[in-house]
């Protein structure tokens with residue numbers, strides 16, 4: 259076993275890097291960031307498909323503590339966001355803490371010594387008082403099991419594992435899926451491919467994307483008068499905050515937005531039969547609302563076929579839709595999303611009772627304030643259950659969770675001083691109460707009532723991914739750790755008066 263640290267952070271996307279910066283700011287320098295890949299960046303390292311860009315404006319989709327006056331576009335592309343995260347790693351001196359090429363394969367809670375034992379790349383590697391799991395909500399690609407796919411003679415890849423060695427130009431390509439990634443890929447590759455067959459199980463609602471270059475004058479202003487960048491961020495945030503009520507309490511108000519999306523389609527798609535195939539039958543917002551001003555024009559081009567059915571089978575080089583339609587193709591691109599409600603890292607975390615987090619979540623994921631689970635002391639998930647957003651920046655949620663992490667560490671220090679070992683374990687009753695309240699609020703939301711099935715819902719149909727409120731509410735709920743929601747576990751030995759005083763004052 260190679261050493262002990264105060265905190266082990268897993269992952270180096272926005273969540274892991276954000277946690278690292280926050281730890282340093284809290285004066286914690288005894289930590290490592292374990293990343294399985296050979297570079298930082300998470301989502302923005304792995305998703306390099308043509309057309310990849312954020313769909314929340316860059317001035318909001320960035321850290322509040324690391325403003326970037328030079329965003330080139332209102333919705334910046336993947337390369338620029340990745341560069342931003344590399345810059346954050348340098349500017350906040352995170353590199354010395356990074357251990358790249360380090361995949362955490364197992365974690366086990368040692369209840370005697372009150373610490374986590376971590377295996378990296380299959381071998382015991384280190385121990386940590388606290389584990390911050392920032393392995394990403396959308397980081398494990400999901401490819402559906404399609405009969406015959408293994409025998410397909412052409413190229414097959416997922417949007418998040420783009421094969422840059424394969425030249426799509428002049429090829430016949432099947433794109434499977436019509437989610438956020440697929441609708442960026444289709445217009446980016448359509449002009450170059452010979453034929454594009456799009457398999458669409460359910461059509462998305464697509465609003466126009468108001469993307470434009472940020473002018474040199476705007477950038478100058480943001481650089482020299484940082485308040486202007488702050489105001490811009492505030493405005494972007496405020497607008498989205500006001501929209502939340504319609505998603506969570508009054509889905510009927512979304513009818514107007516549906517009309518905007520319908521107009522976006524009608525402008526580009528003149529063929530009534532194609533329009534019918536592309537028109538959703540569920541309330542807008544039930545699935546993630548997508549943004550594109552180029553998707554529908556691409557679908558209307560003569561080299562594109564929209565199959566209004568999923569991919570059912572592959573026979574040699576022929577792809578077969580669930581509606582029986584067929585096409586000969588050279589390559590299949592899966593834009594079929596990620597393992598979301600079955601968080602893969604959960605199988606690798608063995609808690610106090612000897613069972614895994616995945617076993618404890620067999621009826622669905624649940625975590626106190628999106629962060630901690632009963633029986634898994636000093637283990638915190640960044641972007642845990644019910645912290646996702648339908649309409650705003652995930653960075654806001656990550657930063658709120660980092661407030662919670664900072665307070666959690668302060669509590670541990672106060673309870674454990676001087677030198678005593680202590681851990682916090684979320685009470686089963688507290689997790690259940692939090693989860694009940696979240697699910698109660700969920701009942702009225704568009705995600706649960708809008709008439710669709712989506713990746714927000716788990717196998718039981720429960721929404722374990724989205725936060726049913728504003729980011730302000732979440733920030734308030736995660737400002738401080740409420741010790742009444744935790745059991746304080748101590749290593750064998752007497753409690754000092756300083757410890758008792760800290761508990762009494764908490």
Ligand SMILES: Cc1cc2nc3c(=O)[nH]c(=O)nc-3n(C[C@H](O)[C@H](O)[C@H](O)COP(=O)(O)OP(=O)(O)OC[C@H]3O[C@@H](n4cnc5c(N)ncnc54)[C@H](O)[C@@H]3O)c2cc1C
Pocket residue numbers: 268269270271272273274292293294295298299300301302305310311312313314319360361362363392393394395396397439603640641650651652653
């Ligand atoms: C194409 C795409 C576009 C998106 N656009 C937006 C947007 O516009 N706005 C928005 O709010 N959100 C967007 N998202 C959601 C996005 O995932 C989050 O905003 C955010 O980037 C997640 O950061 P993260 O650090 O939690 O996870 P990730 O960025 O996924 O990082 C997780 C990291 O953990 C590492 N890891 C995983 N398991 C292990 C392990 N066992 N051991 C070691 N390392 C491990 C991974 O390699 C990865 O580097 C988008 C997602 C995708 C896929």
